[in-house]
Amino acid sequence: MEADNSKQPERKSLDDRNRMTELERLRHSCAHVMAAAIAKLWPDAQFAAGPAVENGFYYDVELEHRITPEDFAAIEAEMKKEIKANRPFEKVIVTREQAMKDAQSGRLGALGERNISSKFKLGNLADIPEGEAISYYKSGDFIDLCAGPHVMRTGNIGAYKLTSVASAYYKGDEKNPQLQRIYGTAFKNKTELEAYFKMIEEAKRRDHRRIGAEMGLYVIDTEYVGPGLPLWLPKGGEIVEELEKLAKETEFQAGYVRVKTPHIAKEVMYKTSGHLPYYAESMFPPMELREGAGEVSKNRVAGPAGTEEAPIKYYLKAMNCPHHHRIFAAEPRSYRDLPLRLAEYGCCYRYEQSGELFGLMRVRSLNMNDSHIYCTPEQFAQEFNAVNEMYLRYFKIFGIEKYVMRFSTSAPEGMGKKYVGEPELWKQTEDMVRQVLIDSKINYVEVPNEAAFYGPKIDVQVWSVIGREFTLATNQVDFAVPKRFGLTYRDRDNTDKTPLCIHRAPLGTHERFIGFLIEHYAGNFPLWLAPQQVRVLPVTDDQIDYAKGIAKELRSQFVRVDMDVTGDKIRGKIQKAETEKIHTMLIVGGREQESNAVAVRVHGKGDQGVKPRTEVIADILQAIKERRP
RNA sequence: GCCGGCUUAGCUCAGUGGUAGAGCAGCUGAUUUGUAAUCAGCAGGUCGUCGGUUCAAGCCCGACAGCCGGCUCCA
Numbered sequence: 001m002e003a004d005n006s007k008q009p010e011r012k013s014l015d016d017r018n019r020m021t022e023l024e025r026l027r028h029s030c031a032h033v034m035a036a037a038i039a040k041l042w043p044d045a046q047f048a049a050g051p052a053v054e055n056g057f058y059y060d061v062e063l064e065h066r067i068t069p070e071d072f073a074a075i076e077a078e079m080k081k082e083i084k085a086n087r088p089f090e091k092v093i094v095t096r097e098q099a100m101k102d103a104q105s106g107r108l109g110a111l112g113e114r115n116i117s118s119k120f121k122l123g124n125l126a127d128i129p130e131g132e133a134i135s136y137y138k139s140g141d142f143i144d145l146c147a148g149p150h151v152m153r154t155g156n157i158g159a160y161k162l163t164s165v166a167s168a169y170y171k172g173d174e175k176n177p178q179l180q181r182i183y184g185t186a187f188k189n190k191t192e193l194e195a196y197f198k199m200i201e202e203a204k205r206r207d208h209r210r211i212g213a214e215m216g217l218y219v220i221d222t223e224y225v226g227p228g229l230p231l232w233l234p235k236g237g238e239i240v241e242e243l244e245k246l247a248k249e250t251e252f253q254a255g256y257v258r259v260k261t262p263h264i265a266k267e268v269m270y271k272t273s274g275h276l277p278y279y280a281e282s283m284f285p286p287m288e289l290r291e292g293a294g295e296v297s298k299n300r301v302a303g304p305a306g307t308e309e310a311p312i313k314y315y316l317k318a319m320n321c322p323h324h325h326r327i328f329a330a331e332p333r334s335y336r337d338l339p340l341r342l343a344e345y346g347c348c349y350r351y352e353q354s355g356e357l358f359g360l361m362r363v364r365s366l367n368m369n370d371s372h373i374y375c376t377p378e379q380f381a382q383e384f385n386a387v388n389e390m391y392l393r394y395f396k397i398f399g400i401e402k403y404v405m406r407f408s409t410s411a412p413e414g415m416g417k418k419y420v421g422e423p424e425l426w427k428q429t430e431d432m433v434r435q436v437l438i439d440s441k442i443n444y445v446e447v448p449n450e451a452a453f454y455g456p457k458i459d460v461q462v463w464s465v466i467g468r469e470f471t472l473a474t475n476q477v478d479f480a481v482p483k484r485f486g487l488t489y490r491d492r493d494n495t496d497k498t499p500l501c502i503h504r505a506p507l508g509t510h511e512r513f514i515g516f517l518i519e520h521y522a523g524n525f526p527l528w529l530a531p532q533q534v535r536v537l538p539v540t541d542d543q544i545d546y547a548k549g550i551a552k553e554l555r556s557q558f559v560r561v562d563m564d565v566t567g568d569k570i571r572g573k574i575q576k577a578e579t580e581k582i583h584t585m586l587i588v589g590g591r592e593q594e595s596n597a598v599a600v601r602v603h604g605k606g607d608q609g610v611k612p613r614t615e616v617i618a619d620i621l622q623a624i625k626e627r628r629p
Numbered sequence: 630g631c632c633g634g635c636u637u638a639g640c641u642c643a644g645u646g647g648u649a650g651a652g653c654a655g656c657u658g659a660u661u662u663g664u665a666a667u668c669a670g671c672a673g674g675u676c677g678u679c680g681g682u683u684c685a686a687g688c689c690c691g692a693c694a695g696c697c698g699g700c701u702c703c704a
Contacts, residue, residue, distance in 0.1 A: 058699095066632090066633075067633090068633075068634080069633095069634080163698095164633090164634090164698060164699075165632090165633060165634085165698090165699085166632070166633065166698060166699030166700065167631070167632030167633065167699065167700060168632085168699070168700045168701090169631085169700060169701070172700075172701075178631065178632060178700080179632090179700095180632075180633085181632090181699070181700080183698090183699080209697095213640075214640085220696095222694085222695055222696080223677095223694095223695085227695070227696090273704095274704095275704065278704085279704055282702085282703075282704075318704070319704060321704090350703080350704090352702085352703075353630055353631095353701085353702065353703090354630075354695090355630065355631075355699090355700080355701080355702090356630095356701090356702065356703075357696090358697095362703080452704055453704070454704085457704095471703085474704095476704090503704095537664090539661085539662065539663055539664095540661045540662060540663095541661060541662095542661080567659085567660060567661070567662090567667085568660095568662085568666080568667075569660090569661085569662045569663090569666085569667060570662060570663050570664065571662085571663085571664065571665065571666070571667090572662090572665085572666050572667070573662095573664090573666095574663095574664050574665055574666090575664095575665040575666045576665085576666075577665090578664095578665050579665080579666090585664085587663075587664065589662095589663055590663090591663085599663080599664075601664060606664075606665095607664055
């Protein structure tokens, strides 16, 4: 079982294994039991790896028979026998020679010898470094190459269930054979197993795709618009507007200036930036125009562009940086102009593979909370730090507590290939970034060999309440592309120098950020963000005029408010407003009208009592203004 | 892109080869109501698309598209 899951390409060390929790041991043991059951039903099954994972375990198997959920009952029945038999898990240390011999005779990951070799186990064996002990774990007749650890006996597996089947490549490599990955989960007892499935149900209810549809936030019209191209409905549009307002205010105060750039650019733009041809397949195919031949010479494109034979290509932009670089280049720059912070909510298009698309979280059109900060090396640390502080400020507003800054750096083997070949600059900027992170005491992990081609980056990983992990935001250093575009500023010493560039997007993209927020809040947005903030509910038609007055007053203060003037009973109106997750309900009956008051009810919090009208309105305005959580 | 599953009314879903159903939403009317659903009526579908098997297909088979679960990928 030993190959790791693809997120961690390195093998787990024996130390790591010994740190496995009791639950992980139990789940890993359950994977063995499942493998034994599958081997009993289909003796020619070839097993690869079967680790414990976050919510359970899986085992990868190659098998002619396509396992479907219909087979689960039969497999679980065999597992039940194993667990009932309460067999011990016996560890056996063997020599490499013995292990090779057994793998060749098909004995590993099997109930007995076979006339086929245990081919994936042979491959796994080759990954075990010289000098590390090689061990089997044996339960009944089932013997598997495995470093363990396990629970003592099969009977310790209290409650389990197979959950799904998917496919996976052997060792996570696309070039390797595709295996069937059978997922299951296991717990100490039935109560915990049931609690887990309850949690899954809750997660489904919070799913942004479900809430997004229920609340009318967005649609993806695959028939007319296309997969991965969300349409913001008016209510989703309100959230977009609020986020942009927040970003614009924050950036204005932080000394940013706003720009606006087109969605397309000529091929030369991306040749110069270096994005072509390396990222061409992640971009939408170009449009070809047969005009503009005269402009070509200064763009360094060979041949008669703009003609029938060599049309000029235009690409939908997949990133905003090149456009911003051209804005930098549009005027001569002095060191006195720096730092120059260009900000834009820019709409980019990325041709994500069809299987990657996922609700709002992974889309093909994305609005980035983008900015490029051009600065001198002396200004770098302060600018970078200010960006980090902006992140933290945002996270506080949204109550995002669980996050990790992932600091991606280069690796010597990629120098000049995956990364621009400037080892000195790499080291320098990586040191600068690391120092800022250390100085600001930010929780971060360093991941070598994951940097962008133009510099190190920090990705902000967050977890939605339902456990999905996402890169929400990104903060990157670029010391290469400004040079490629020939960007310079005139320094104090009257020489031209290339600026450093910080790419940053603390609010990520509208799509992913709002997708995340929907799950984060379960659709119950704070007042300032709520697509619909207030609804006035007259108890009878006699209060309609009074209600209208309140709604009008709120609307004049830019509060998103409406009224329910249907013939429903007040209970019905409340039910409807609660279902629609409207933040504040102002209920007005005869009593309120007489005393110029309103009865306040807050979504999910119930009746807040009757208060004077002016007080309630002032409080609503104040809560919005301070973006109260 | 790869493997598997799914696709029936705006939404959630029922319908195991014999001429399509429910609840909610919608529309119309009645009801004037005090903190999570007032009543009645109406309307709504060439069952994802195309092809095949069959006397007969929502149901069986095939192709394609989209979605879902993973894998791979993510400037």
